[in-house]
Amino acid sequence: MSLWVDKYRPTSLGKLDYHKDQASQLKNLVQCGDFPHLLVYGPSGAGKKTRIMCLLRELYGAGVEKLRIEHQTIVAPSKKKIEINTIASNYHLEVNPSDAGNQDRVVIQELIKTVAQSQQIQSSTQREFKVVLLTEVDRLTKDAQHALRRTMEKYMATCRLILYSNSTSKVIGPIRSRCLAIRVPLPSTEEVCNVLTSVCKKEGLLLPPELAKQISEKSGRNLRKALLMCEACRVQQYPFSVDQDVPETDWEAYLRETANAIVSQQSPQRLLEVRARLYELLTHCIPPDIIMKGLVRELLNNCDGHLKTEVAHMAAYYEHRLQLGNKAIYHLEAFTAKFMAIYKKFMEDGLDAMMF
C-alpha cells in the first residue's frame, strides 16, 4: 500500500488537475520533438516533480517509469571518493548533487559526462538525447553552477538538462539565461479542495467540503502536505466529521509551544530552555532555516503590529547570518534573545504608558 500522494499522482500531462494551460504548453513543447534545457521552479508541493515526470513520459513513453536506484562512486581529482545515489531509467537520470556537499562540482561534471557521452542506440525510434534531472539546484555551490554552465553547452547534442529548485534567486544568471524557465505556482485553495475530494472519492471515502477547505488552508496550499494531512485525518477518524482537528506535524506543534514560551517570559533562564528545545528540533532533522522560518511565523502571530516590522527585519538579518555562518545555534539563539529584548522593552513601554 503506498501513500495517497504517490498512488494518485497523475502520470500524463493530460491528466493534471490544475494549471492546465501550462500543461498544454508543455505538451506542445514536447511535440515539436526537441526542447531546450528547462529550469522548473516553484514552491514546495506545487507539483513540479509531477509535471516533469509527466513531461518525460510524454517524451519517452512508459519506459521512464521503470526506475532503478543506483549507487555511484565518483573519484574526485583529489582521489577522494564521493558516493552518490541516483535514480535512473533508461532515458533519464535524476541526481541531487548537493548530497555531495562541497564536491558537487565533480559530481555534475562526471555524471553528465558519462551520460552524455553514450549515445542512444536506436536514434531512429527514440529521441536522440537523454535527460538529466538535477534537483535542488539552488543549493549548488557557485563552483558547481559555473561548471554546469560549461557542461550545458558542451553536451547539448546528446543531453538535455532539467533543473528544478524552489527559487531561482540562488541560481546564477548564466544558467537562468540558458534555460527555459517554467514557474509552477501553488494551486489555489479550490484546486487543492478539488484534488482532495477526487482522491477521497477514488478511495471510496466521503470528504465533507468544509474539512477539505480546512485542510487546504492549513496545509498552506502545499498539495503534498494536504494529501498527507488528509490521509492522517482518515487514520484519525472515519467517517470524517466537519469540525475534525486536522493533524499537524509534531514539530510544528513543538515550535509553536516554543514560540509561546518565548512570548510568555523573557529571561536568560527561559532562553536556556528555548535552546534545549531548538536542539531537540535539530535532532529531529528539522533544518535550521526551517526552524527560523517557523519560529518567526509563530512569533509574528503573537506580537503586536508595531513590532512586526522590526521582528521581521531581525529575522532576515539572522537568517542571513545563519546561511553564512557555521553553527546554526548561535544565530537561532541570537534571534531569540533579540526578540526577547525587543518584546520586553515593548511591554515595559506599554506598561509605562498605561501608568501615566
Place this chain on the structure above:
Amino acid sequence: MNKLSLGDQAPSSKVNRWVNPSFIDLSGKSFSPSERTKDSHVLCSKAKPKRPRKRKGETDSSDSNSSYLPKETAPRDQDVPWVDRYLPCSKAELAVHKKKIEEVENWIRVHTNTFKGGILLLTGPSGCGKTATVQVLCQELGLRVQEWTNPTSLEPYTSSQHEWRMPGLSCTSQLDQFQEFLLRANKYNCLKMVDDGDVTDIKLILIEDFPNQFYRQPGSLHDILRRFAKTNRCPLVFIVSDSLSGDRSSRFLFPREILEELDINSISFNPVAPTTMMKVLTRISTLEAGKQSCGRMCVADQAVLEMLCSGSSGDIRSAINSLQFSSLPDIPLEKQWWKVMKDRPVASLGRDVSRTNQRKNKAKQAKEQEEGQAIGGKDASLFLFRALGKILHSKRENPEGAEGAKGAGVPGLPTHLVQHHREALLVHPELVVERSHMSGETFNLYLHQNYLDFFSEVEDVDRASEYLSDADLLTADWMSRSTMGDYGSSVGTRGLLHSNSQQVAVGFRPLHKPNWLLVNKKYRENCLAAQCLFRSFCLIPVSLQTELLPYLAKLTNPMRNQAQIAFIQDVGHMSLRRFPGRLKLETLTDKEPGQLVLNSGEEEDKEECQEGGEEGLPASQPQPTTSQSLQEEDLMIEEYNSD
C-alpha cells in the same frame, strides 16, 4: 623516603657512574644518588633519583631487589639534588592537601586490613606528589612497597644475568614478565631478612612504569588486571601522570568501563597550591642558607621564590630544581639573570600580587608577566574549567581604584557612550583562551553553553548572543579560518565580558559541556539515515524531513522494513511533554586534567563522534552542591590566580 634497600645500592652506584649529576658541584666530588641526608626535610616530590633499573620477574620477584625497606642510610652530601635531599618523610611534610592524603591513607588502611586487596589509580599532573604520598604513607603504616620497573637489557646484571640469558627465558616478553611480577608479588611474601626488624610483610604493589606494550594495546593490561583481581591479596597502586598536551594515558590505559568492572578506585591529585609551594621553597632556602658557611650559594630572596613558585604551575619538583639551579653561584648565565631580576623585583612582586587581586592597579603589568621566566619556567596552562571561570566570573578593577586611574589622565567616555563604560579587566581574554589549549571556536562553544547562567538581564543576553553570532560569522569561511580564528575568539570572549553589564556575583555555577557538537552530529546522521531509508519516495531532503516523515509517523502505512519503522519511531515522533531528555547536560568537572585531554580530543575530531564516554565527577571529588563546596570553588580560583 630513604627506602632504598642495600640491595639497590650496589648496582646504583655502578650505574650512575657514567651519568653526570645534573647539578654538578664546583668541588667535583663524585656523585651518588643513593646517599641520603639524614636530616631530610620537607617536600613532596618524586622521591627517586635515577633509580637503577631492576629486573623484576619470573624468578625471584620477591627478592630484596624489588622491595624497599624503610631504612636510614647515607651520610650528608652537598651534591645531592635538593629534590632528594629534602624528600618528605612524614605526612606533615607532604605538600599535598590534607584531605587528599587522608583519602589515600584511608584507602590503604582499608585494603591492607582485610587481606582482600584492591586497585587504586592515582592521577594528577607531574610533580604534584603522587609518588611521595604513597611512599610516605607506606613508611608510616609500615608497608613494604614493591615496585615494578620496566626491565631493560642494557642494564648490567651480574648475578641474575645467567638466568636471564637462559634459553627459554630469554624470549619472555616484557608483558609476560609484568604479569609474572604481578601474580608473584601478589602471591608470595617477601623473604625475611635478618635486619628487617619489625617490618611486617604486608606489602603494597606500586606500578608507575608501564610496559610499552600497554600503550599499544591497553586490552592486554586489562586482561592481566582481570586475572589479578581474581586472586587479589594485596593492594595495588597505579600512578599515572596526566599532561595537558593531548596525552591521555590515564583514560587510555584505564577507561571507564575497566574502572567500573574491576572496582578500581581513582584519586586525582591537584597541582601543588602556590601557598604550600611557597612554604616549601622558603623552608628549603632558609635551611640551605643556614648551612652556608663559605657563602658558596646565594640565597634566593622572596621575590625570586615567588617567581619560581608562579612559574612552575604547581610542579614542585621542577620548582625545587629551579631553586637549586638559581642558587648556584658563578654561572655567567645566572649572573645575567640576576641582573634582570634585580632590575625589576618590584615588578615581579607586583605582578603576582595583582594576580591575587590584592593590589588593584597592577593589571597593566600583566604583560610583563608574560615575559617569561628565566629559569625553569613552565608554560602556564589553565584547565578548561578554570579558563571558563575566568571569563564567566570576570574580574574587574574596583571602581575606586579606577577613579584613581582616571584621575591619572585617562579621559572618560563622552556622555552618549557612558553606558558602555566598564572597569578595566583583570584578565586577558586572549591569554586565557591560549592557555586553555583549545581552539577559539571550541572555547566559544563552551562559553555559549554556559554563559546564560551568568546573566540576569535579557538585554545583556541579547548583546552577548549577538557577539557570539559575530564570532561565528568571522570564522565561517574555511579559507580564512586560521587567521580569523583568533579574532573570532577575541570577539566572543570580550563581547561576552563587555555585554554583562550587571556584574553580579553569582557564586558557584556548574559548567557544562557544549551540546552543539553532539546535536549537530545527530542531525547529520539522522538526515543521512532518512535519505537512505526513504530513498524510494524520491523526495528532496527538506520535504522528506519536514513533511513526509512527520506524517508517516501519524499514518498506519506499512513500512517495508524494520529500520524504517524504528527510524520513524525515533525521529518522526516528537513528544510535546517530554522535555529534552535525550540531551543530558554533561557537567564539566573541575580541575580534572583527564577531562581536558578528552575535550581537546573531542575538538580535534569533532567530525568523528565523541562517544568516548564522558565522565562525571570522580569519586574522590564530591559533587559540588553545598555552600561549602562553593567556598572551596572560590578558593580554588583564588589560588590559581596567584601563580
